[in-house]
Amino acid sequence: MESHYLHQFESFKIIQIPILKDNYAYILTNEKCTAVIDPGDATPIISKCKELNLWPTHILNTHHHWDHTNGNLGIKEEFGCEVWGPLSEADRIPGLSKGLTEGPIILGGLNGQVLSAPGHTKAHILLYFKLDQILFTGDVLFCGGCGRLFEGSANEMYISLQKIKALPAQTRIFCGHEYSLKNLEFAKSVGIKNLETTEIAWTRQREKNIPTVPSTLELELKINPFLLARSVEEFTQLRLLKDNF
Numbered sequence: 233m234e235s236h237y238l239h240q241f242e243s244f245k246i247i248q249i250p251i252l253k254d255n256y257a258y259i260l261t262n263e264k265c266t267a268v269i270d271p272g273d274a275t276p277i278i279s280k281c282k283e284l285n286l287w288p289t290h291i292l293n294t295h296h297h298w299d300h301t302n303g304n305l306g307i308k309e310e311f312g313c314e315v316w317g318p319l320s321e322a323d324r325i326p327g328l329s330k331g332l333t334e335g336p337i338i339l340g341g342l343n344g345q346v347l348s349a350p351g352h353t354k355a356h357i358l359l360y361f362k363l364d365q366i367l368f369t370g371d372v373l374f375c376g377g378c379g380r381l382f383e384g385s386a387n388e389m390y391i392s393l394q395k396i397k398a399l400p401a402q403t404r405i406f407c408g409h410e411y412s413l414k415n416l417e418f419a420k421s422v423g424i425k426n427l428e429t430t431e432i433a434w435t436r437q438r439e440k441n442i443p444t445v446p447s448t449l450e451l452e453l454k455i456n457p458f459l460l461a462r463s464v465e466e467f468t469q470l471r472l473l474k475d476n477f
């Protein structure tokens with residue numbers, strides 16, 4: 233496995249770093265800023281920044297879970313960066329210096345959008361960059377699946393997923409975990425059709441330890457049972473089945 237994967241976009245580069253068991257942390261960087269997204273561990277992020285000669289100006293957390301925030305204080309101490317995350321989680325996100333709510337943010341001279349997406353946790357944010365059609369979904373939407381309902385209700389999660397569905401189909405989905413193959417197995421078990429091409433592609437990638445992330449909304453709208461659920465009731469049923477899969 234490589235220690236990072238590089239994605240070059242018009243307005244910034246994304247460096248994708250596999251950390252912990254199956255998490256992805258991201259470094260988003262352009263000439264104006266370097267933001268670390270969901271650093272669950274400080275050490276690999278600090279060494280990656282040093283290796284690539286990057287100086288983080290921001291840490292962005294999608295939600296409070298330790299595997300997305302445990303690196304906050306170590307990175308902040310090393311680089312003196314700001315920590316941005318959901319406002320109402322100020323007491324659960326280490327080092328939070330600015331609380332975010334739904335609405336526009338400016339990051340590295342770019343206009344981004346914070347979308348509030350509760351369900352997995354009480355507060356959870358998504359980060360959307362319209363220009364390059366990039367969405368960081370944390371633990372709300374995964375490739376082929378969605379996050380568990382730890383603190384929020386099925387209704388909240390369903391609404392959060394509808395917000396994602398409303399974005400352009402070309403949107404690239406950068407999520408917090410590599411759960412894709414297991415999610416495809418579940419999708420098959422609930423009768424989602426036409427998964428073969430994706431299954432072959434993702435299996436090949438995983439055999440070489442290459443991330444299946446990012447996905448695209450266009451693909452997810454075809455294969456992700458949770459995005460295909462037509463009602464809260466259907467979603468609730470699917471989520472219960474997946475919890476016991």
Ligand SMILES: [Zn+2]
Binds near residue numbers: 295297352371
């Ligand atoms: Zn989580």
